[in-house]
Amino acid sequence: MASTVNLKEANGNQSSWDTLLPDFPKGPLCKYRKKASFNWKEMAVFLDGEDIIQLKNRIFSALENDPFFAHRPGEDLSREKYQELTFLRCKRLFEYDFLTQQEIIENPLKIFNMVICIGMYDWSPCLQYFLHCGVFAGTILSASNRFADLLGKVFNMEIFGCFALTELSHGTNTKGIRTTATFDRSTQEFIINTPDFEAAKFWVGNMGKHATHAVVYAQLYTPDGQCQGLHSFIVQIRDIKTLLPMPGVMVGDIGKKIGQNGLDNGFAMFHNVRIPKENILNIAGDVTAEGKYSSSFKDVKERFSASLGSLSIGRILITAVSATNLKLALSIAIRFSATRHQFGPTDEEEIPVLEYQTQQWRLLPYLAAAYVLDYFSKSLFENFVEFFAGLLTKQRSQRQADLGREIHALCAASKPLSSWTAQQAAQECREACGGHGYLAINRLGEIRNDNDPNCTYEGDNNVLLQQTSNYLMGWMNCIRDKVPFESPLGTINFLQDYHHILGRKFTAVSVEDCMDSSVPLAAYKWLVCYLLRESDLKLKKEKQSGQSDFEAKNNCQVYYCRSLAIAFIEQTVLQRYHDYTHDPNIPSALQTVLKNLSALYGLWSLSKHLAVLYQGGYVSGEQAGRFIQNAILELCYRLKDDAVALVDVFAPPDFILNSPIGKASGELYKNMWSEILQGNKALNRPSWIIFAK
Numbered sequence: 001m002a003s004t005v006n007l008k009e010a011n012g013n014q015s016s017w018d019t020l021l022p023d024f025p026k027g028p029l030c031k032y033r034k035k036a037s038f039n040w041k042e043m044a045v046f047l048d049g050e051d052i053i054q055l056k057n058r059i060f061s062a063l064e065n066d067p068f069f070a071h072r073p074g075e076d077l078s079r080e081k082y083q084e085l086t087f088l089r090c091k092r093l094f095e096y097d098f099l100t101q102q103e104i105i106e107n108p109l110k111i112f113n114m115v116i117c118i119g120m121y122d123w124s125p126c127l128q129y130f131l132h133c134g135v136f137a138g139t140i141l142s143a144s145n146r147f148a149d150l151l152g153k154v155f156n157m158e159i160f161g162c163f164a165l166t167e168l169s170h171g172t173n174t175k176g177i178r179t180t181a182t183f184d185r186s187t188q189e190f191i192i193n194t195p196d197f198e199a200a201k202f203w204v205g206n207m208g209k210h211a212t213h214a215v216v217y218a219q220l221y222t223p224d225g226q227c228q229g230l231h232s233f234i235v236q237i238r239d240i241k242t243l244l245p246m247p248g249v250m251v252g253d254i255g256k257k258i259g260q261n262g263l264d265n266g267f268a269m270f271h272n273v274r275i276p277k278e279n280i281l282n283i284a285g286d287v288t289a290e291g292k293y294s295s296s297f298k299d300v301k302e303r304f305s306a307s308l309g310s311l312s313i314g315r316i317l318i319t320a321v322s323a324t325n326l327k328l329a330l331s332i333a334i335r336f337s338a339t340r341h342q343f344g345p346t347d348e349e350e351i352p353v354l355e356y357q358t359q360q361w362r363l364l365p366y367l368a369a370a371y372v373l374d375y376f377s378k379s380l381f382e383n384f385v386e387f388f389a390g391l392l393t394k395q396r397s398q399r400q401a402d403l404g405r406e407i408h409a410l411c412a413a414s415k416p417l418s419s420w421t422a423q424q425a426a427q428e429c430r431e432a433c434g435g436h437g438y439l440a441i442n443r444l445g446e447i448r449n450d451n452d453p454n455c456t457y458e459g460d461n462n463v464l465l466q467q468t469s470n471y472l473m474g475w476m477n478c479i480r481d482k483v484p485f486e487s488p489l490g491t492i493n494f495l496q497d498y499h500h501i502l503g504r505k506f507t508a509v510s511v512e513d514c515m516d517s518s519v520p521l522a523a524y525k526w527l528v529c530y531l532l533r534e535s536d537l538k539l540k541k542e543k544q545s546g547q548s549d550f551e552a553k554n555n556c557q558v559y560y561c562r563s564l565a566i567a568f569i570e571q572t573v574l575q576r577y578h579d580y581t582h583d584p585n586i587p588s589a590l591q592t593v594l595k596n597l598s599a600l601y602g603l604w605s606l607s608k609h610l611a612v613l614y615q616g617g618y619v620s621g622e623q624a625g626r627f628i629q630n631a632i633l634e635l636c637y638r639l640k641d642d643a644v645a646l647v648d649v650f651a652p653p654d655f656i657l658n659s660p661i662g663k664a665s666g667e668l669y670k671n672m673w674s675e676i677l678q679g680n681k682a683l684n685r686p687s688w689i690i691f692a693k
């Protein structure tokens, strides 16, 4: 299957790369930089293109030169101050107006990169900004063009928006949402009600302190008393000038979280709040003036998916956000590992900890994952852009519907894969930096805590994976009946070969044989088919033993459907990266390192499934497992001299990375020491000490 992100010409030469990407300061990292097998600037230009690098430079330099974004070493901000600063920063982002509408239309990847650049600095202002003008405004935009006036106010920041789906007692289970919107024919209004406090909107980003308007999800009731299912409505929750709650609205802040504390997450209850009929976002359906429900979707299920369709972009971006956290954590841990010397072959000579096999094995597969997931999130974003264009032009073709389902199935698994990978990596990076990794100024704790909710919001990871396995299981009838099938993005097309693939075996006879990503890719195809077959058999067995559909499905998750969804997304992510890195147009100087990254990611991910590969008979004997393990170690070894250059490609400037041990100079101790001493309280005498006389 061809990937959608075009291979970008790494055109230009050293001098044009130098203009875009200045050299790093000289220092202890030079030793590794000299050993790299490729030019990091060529790689950066190849991966992003000059246009995107210019955008990144523009954003990074604006933040660095703006006093609102200044770092304050040693200062512990209170939550309230942090929320205030976040809001002021968010306002500044509007003033910068980094991208014009035209630029976004010409290259939608620019908005994607903008999310990442701002998030690299701090996720709180980034999420605040994009919840308002991405999630809130994007949901409205995809519904209808009758809200042009309101959208104008969004982009002028005259109003401030949030996206209110979750309630205190239901989140992932959106069918359990209990807020109601009842149509009143006599006034042509909807009446929004919260039945009790357990149905209060809860967790809503921007709602705690700032939002004036919310997209509120509620069960729509027509005057005949019928519930027409989940729909979304624009509801004003605070006065635009005073920020006092609107009549009938109780709104507040939910308090301190584990991370992302600049963002104000809030709750709201509605008591007979009246909104004009026009405020329904008629994505799934609408109500006539007489109170009749109408929908262009033929069944309840389709309506349900349409009303939740806007969640896909969030999940794709969370895939990218998590990959970004992976990059941040690795930039710090790899630069640290290349400059931190401990132990050595003799008493006189200490070696960088990156030279230890264990350190390489702990970090370098995550480095490969950062490259692979970054590429995947971009390519999936581009798939989404195609889908979104269809949505805006009201396409109702079968392809459009199938594309929506496929993107949903992909991002419902790529979000878990990416967020979990980043979460585990952040912890590994923290430990890989020893005690210094635990010092807050080095930022690994913040990265870990800010990444954490990526595993939960926009749908809990474990529950979302069920969407992907449901999608895959849905193809079983075609597979069994040998009916030809394909999907718009082609991600399931290989399943047509299901019967053949199941007969295949692992054929590598040496470690060298395993060094290309085609080896894990072939194994993954077998694994997906095997887990699909086993999940299908297990489901049948559960049903035959008298379990209800609900119970049967639940009893098929662990070791079956859950593993299936994970194997499928790992396979898909790897397939895209394999195709990308094996394209003959890749500049020759970059080919080897990119292929090594692809092979390492594939083998390392696959190695977590070794038990199932043996269990199902795809591999047998002692040697096969050994080959895979040794190939992983060999690839880590081959990549270790490239590791610093590989993080140089994606690490943001020092100001943005904001970690003394991760600075580009590699002056690990000088940087830490000066940061500690800059802290205004480092040498203070405590004011509270009173010694006994």
Ligand SMILES: CCCCCCCCCCCCCCCCCCCCCCCC(=O)SCCNC(=O)CCNC(=O)[C@H](O)C(C)(C)COP(=O)(O)OP(=O)(O)OC[C@H]1O[C@@H](n2cnc3c(N)ncnc32)[C@H](O)[C@@H]1OP(=O)(O)O
Pocket (backbone or CB within 6 Å): 104, 105, 108, 111, 115, 127, 130, 131, 133, 134, 135, 138, 163, 165, 166, 171, 172, 173, 174, 175, 205, 301, 304, 305, 306, 308, 309, 310, 311, 312, 313, 314, 317, 318, 321, 385, 388, 404, 405, 408, 457, 458, 459, 460, 463, 464, 467, 470, 471
């Ligand atoms: C040219 C310009 C282009 C520009 C492009 C646009 C750019 C815009 C930029 C925007 C920037 C945005 C920046 C965002 C920044 C990123 C960070 C985001 C930070 C987020 C903060 C947090 C926000 C939130 O958390 S909001 C709350 C989110 N809540 C959830 O996600 C709830 C999760 N639960 C669910 O979605 C569902 O209930 C689910 C999926 C668990 C299903 O539940 P259930 O079991 O009850 O249903 P099923 O029976 O399985 O489903 C029925 C049917 O529907 C299908 N379906 C469900 N969901 C979807 C969907 N989203 N899309 C499509 N289809 C769906 C499901 O597959 C079933 O279909 P079948 O065919 O019957 O199987």
Ligand SMILES: Cc1cc2nc3c(=O)[nH]c(=O)nc-3n(C[C@H](O)[C@H](O)[C@H](O)COP(=O)(O)OP(=O)(O)OC[C@H]3O[C@@H](n4cnc5c(N)ncnc54)[C@H](O)[C@@H]3O)c2cc1C
Pocket (backbone or CB within 6 Å): 131, 163, 164, 165, 166, 169, 170, 171, 172, 173, 202, 203, 204, 205, 206, 257, 260, 265, 453, 456, 457, 458, 459, 460, 461, 462, 463
């Ligand atoms: C920082 C943050 C910001 C947020 N921002 C917003 C926002 O702006 N707007 C908004 O509307 N919401 C927001 N949310 C809410 C978020 O979308 C929900 O928390 C999320 O969808 C998970 O739902 P839940 O909390 O109800 O978890 P639950 O669905 O109750 O899950 C609890 C546990 O039960 C397990 N579980 C549940 N169902 C099943 C099942 N069928 N099978 C197996 N296991 C199951 C889950 O795996 C999980 O471990 C935010 C949340 C956070 C943490």
